[in-house]
Amino acid sequence: MIAALYGTAGALQEGALAAISFGVLLFGMWTMRNPAAFWKAFNPFLRADGRFAFRFGFVIGLLWTVGAICGCIIGCGSAWRAGLQHHWL
Secondary structure, eight states: HHHHHHHHHHHHHHHHHHHHHHHHHHHHHHHHHHHHHHHHHHOOTOOHHHHHHHHHHHHHHHHHHHHHHHHHHHHHHHHHHEEEEEEEE
């Protein structure tokens, strides 16, 4: 009984983490597509019209996106594993 509850709770927690990673993925994609808007929203004192600022904003968005993709894959895989563990226990 307790093992079944643990497996279900683990799958739900991992699913929630995958959903958070998906939100970070969307934010990273928005940052990649709109680096000037990113700089204006989070650092209004920096002039975002320079080439360096655009490239740096793109790189920040790319890193967020790649990290979130890895988080989504790991979270979904862990949720699947927890669900299988619940099934076989």
